[in-house]
Amino acid sequence: MNTPGESKLWHKQSFKDHVSAYLYLLPFFLIFGIFTLFPVFWSAYISFFSWDVLGTKKYIGFQNYIWLFTDDPKFWKSVLNTFSIWLMSTIPNLFLALVLANILNQRFIKGKKLFRLGVIIPNITSLVAVAVIFGSFFGYNYGLINYFLSELGLDKYDWGASYWGAQFAVAVMVIWRWTGYNAVIYLAALQSIPADLYEAARIDGASRTQQFFKITIPMIRPMIIFTVIMSTIGGMQLFVEPLIFSGPTGGPEGQTLTMVLYLYTEAFTNNNYGYASAIAWMLFLIILLFSMFNNFLTKKINSAQ
Amino acid sequence: MKSLQRLLTYSLLILTFLVSVFPFYWMLVIASHPTSEANKFPPNFIPGDLFITNVQTMLDQIDFAGALLNSVFVSTTVTIAQLFFCALAAFAFSRLQFKGKHFLFVFIIGTLMIPGQLGLVPSYMIMTRLDWINSFNALIVPGLVSAFGIFWIKQYMDTTLHPELVESARMDGCSNFQTFWRIALPTISPAMATLAILTFMYQWNDFLWPSIVLKDSAVHTIQIALRNLNKVYFRDVSVIMAGTFLATIPLLVVFVASSRYFISGITAGAVKG
Numbered sequence: 369m370n371t372p373g374e375s376k377l378w379h380k381q382s383f384k385d386h387v388s389a390y391l392y393l394l395p396f397f398l399i400f401g402i403f404t405l406f407p408v409f410w411s412a413y414i415s416f417f418s419w420d421v422l423g424t425k426k427y428i429g430f431q432n433y434i435w436l437f438t439d440d441p442k443f444w445k446s447v448l449n450t451f452s453i454w455l456m457s458t459i460p461n462l463f464l465a466l467v468l469a470n471i472l473n474q475r476f477i478k479g480k481k482l483f484r485l486g487v488i489i490p491n492i493t494s495l496v497a498v499a500v501i502f503g504s505f506f507g508y509n510y511g512l513i514n515y516f517l518s519e520l521g522l523d524k525y526d527w528g529a530s531y532w533g534a535q536f537a538v539a540v541m542v543i544w545r546w547t548g549y550n551a552v553i554y555l556a557a558l559q560s561i562p563a564d565l566y567e568a569a570r571i572d573g574a575s576r577t578q579q580f581f582k583i584t585i586p587m588i589r590p591m592i593i594f595t596v597i598m599s600t601i602g603g604m605q606l607f608v609e610p611l612i613f614s615g616p617t618g619g620p621e622g623q624t625l626t627m628v629l630y631l632y633t634e635a636f637t638n639n640n641y642g643y644a645s646a647i648a649w650m651l652f653l654i655i656l657l658f659s660m661f662n663n664f665l666t667k668k669i670n671s672a673q
Numbered sequence: 674m675k676s677l678q679r680l681l682t683y684s685l686l687i688l689t690f691l692v693s694v695f696p697f698y699w700m701l702v703i704a705s706h707p708t709s710e711a712n713k714f715p716p717n718f719i720p721g722d723l724f725i726t727n728v729q730t731m732l733d734q735i736d737f738a739g740a741l742l743n744s745v746f747v748s749t750t751v752t753i754a755q756l757f758f759c760a761l762a763a764f765a766f767s768r769l770q771f772k773g774k775h776f777l778f779v780f781i782i783g784t785l786m787i788p789g790q791l792g793l794v795p796s797y798m799i800m801t802r803l804d805w806i807n808s809f810n811a812l813i814v815p816g817l818v819s820a821f822g823i824f825w826i827k828q829y830m831d832t833t834l835h836p837e838l839v840e841s842a843r844m845d846g847c848s849n850f851q852t853f854w855r856i857a858l859p860t861i862s863p864a865m866a867t868l869a870i871l872t873f874m875y876q877w878n879d880f881l882w883p884s885i886v887l888k889d890s891a892v893h894t895i896q897i898a899l900r901n902l903n904k905v906y907f908r909d910v911s912v913i914m915a916g917t918f919l920a921t922i923p924l925l926v927v928f929v930a931s932s933r934y935f936i937s938g939i940t941a942g943a944v945k946g
Contacts, residue, residue: 388849389771392761396818400784403815407792407799414794471686476679485932486690489697492928494878496899497917501696504703504910510712512699518714548693549939556940605788608880612903628790628881636885641794648791655788 415645432646443647445622446630447654453535453610453626454603457542462595464547469554470584484555487548498541499612506537506613534614534623541609546602550595557588593666600662604655607632627651697921704728704914711910727915731902736890737916740898741923747809747894748876751816755872756865759822764853766823767830768839778827781820793885800886811886812894816876822868829864830857867938870931877924895920 415432419425436443468487472480490498505512506527514524527533561584569579585592610624616633618625631651635644703711705724710717731737765771766778796815805811834857842852858865880896887893893901902916928935 385769385849386771389765389769389774392765392769392853393777395758396762396781396820396823399815399817400820403796403799404784404787404792407795408787410795410798411792468686468689471682474682477682477686483686483690484936485929487693488932488936489925489928490693492874492878492924493697493921494896494899494924495880496896496903497700497921498696500899500903500913500917501700504699504711504914505696510714510716512716515714515716544692544696552936553940601788605790612900631790631793632881635794635797641798645794648793652788652791659786 411645411648414642415649417642419642420639428642432643433650435643436646436650442622442625443630443650446618446625446627449535449618449622449624450604450606450626453539453542453606453624454600456535456539457546458596458599458603460539461543461547461599462550462592464543465550465554465595466592468547468551469558470580472551472555473558484552488552489548490545491549493545495545495608496612498545499609502537502541502544502609503613506533506540528614529620531621531623534619538606538609538613538624541613542603542606546599550599553591553595554588557591558584561587589669593669596666597659597662600658601655604651604658627654697918697925700914700918700921703911704918706911708909708911723911724915727911728919730909731912731916731919734905734912735898735902735916736893737895737898737919739891740893740895741920743809743892744877744895747812748873750809750813751876752869752872754813754817755819755822756869758818759868760826760858760861760865761853762818762823763826763830764857766827768834768836768852768857769849781823784820785824790881793881796882797885806886807889807892808886809892812876812879812883819872822872825868826861826864830861834860863934863937866931866934870928870935871938873927874924 416427416429417425418428418431471477472483477483508514508524508526508528511527513527518524525533527537565583565587566579569583574582605628606626607628610618610626610629611632614624616629616637618629627647628651631644631647634640634647701724702718702720704727706717706721707723710721766774800806800811803810805814838856838860839852842856847855878896879894880900883894884897884900887897890898890901899913899916899920903913
């Protein structure tokens, strides 16, 4: 934001300044217009057609959407899968991140930098690598997890084939990749809480648990909301992990068929451009509705404060 | 009591650390044994001596060096372009006055809400018409400038680039572009460093879009090459892991070298977000 004095200085701007400002913004609007905005509107248009790769294009009105709603269990399954994997990953992820940030915030901990670096490294690893490694962890015959299970005297579990097993495996990948990242964000928030708040609470005889719930949580609430929103957006767009873990169909029963994976398969494996575009718009609407709900919820939480 | 608590805290921390790092170690373990070893119970937890052999097999199966070079080329180009174009636009928003400034800025922030997959099919069709399938243009041109980058740099410029400095540069006869190039750019280098790391990593790890537009193996980026290795040779776990491990190293090195910026970068972003 400009201060009043600053804008006075710039009042004498010439026509030339206007021109250069627009010139500097031109690259963004050009690129954005051609490669984002135009495709978005075009995909709305395409969603009213039956259109395959050979160019057979037929206007069918809202038929794609009607099919999606009334005659496509796969789509609803993908919506359900996306939400269930999102729930399974986000809750433990954010909870663990909070615990971890609290530990890293303890004054007596030595080697903080090393630990911080260690926990955030999963986040920079490519998704393809993550999916390959975890695929080997969750293998049926010789997977590491099943090895430990059998060492404990338990039966081997077919992670890839079962409904919850496959979703669990994908959720674990997400948790592994994002917990450290969120912990670092929480840590920054924790470090910005003034120490005298805790001091005053201690003098008043507040226990550690009371301090945590009465000071820490309220103080870092904005950051918690931020991480919830980011995890939601990320979770709704989950794609690479399920693709590599269980293939483009999301496993034998479509256990990990997420919304974006379904969109991808319809568009680029089955070449149903019209139908895929309808899925894309449904995805957008679901994300929009969900963010609005999120927004409503955070407003509620804030006003309850 | 207190020492017990410390012991517990440290154990928890070390456990988390091990869980974070273990997959990398496990990659190396599998990559340095024959595949038959990976398909055996109990598994071997100590690295073997076949890493080079597995790497050689992997090199015979995919053009690893070529894919790596492609990734370096695309990621570097996109990063440099974004630094330049985003800083330029941010400069206009931060230090120039023009009609519609506020509206345009709000519009740019608003564009962040559009999910990337929404225009996936038409984007592919545009690339087909432009004849950019199998061309790096398909990756580079749409990534030349980003709303996030503009927002990021603008926020930083607002607080660090003093108006007096800009004003005096103009008094001395600098044009707007000279002011941007000589005065603004040097002062925002920390924000540029963070944006560079974020952009580079995002581009390097991107999978969905490259997998759609880069069909020919000669133009595959490293992620797509790895995925193909996984798809075609899925029985050969050791070879896959050798490739994955080798492909992870460059980014790890870049990251550890620049982690200071990265960590301060994500936390600064979080504060503003």
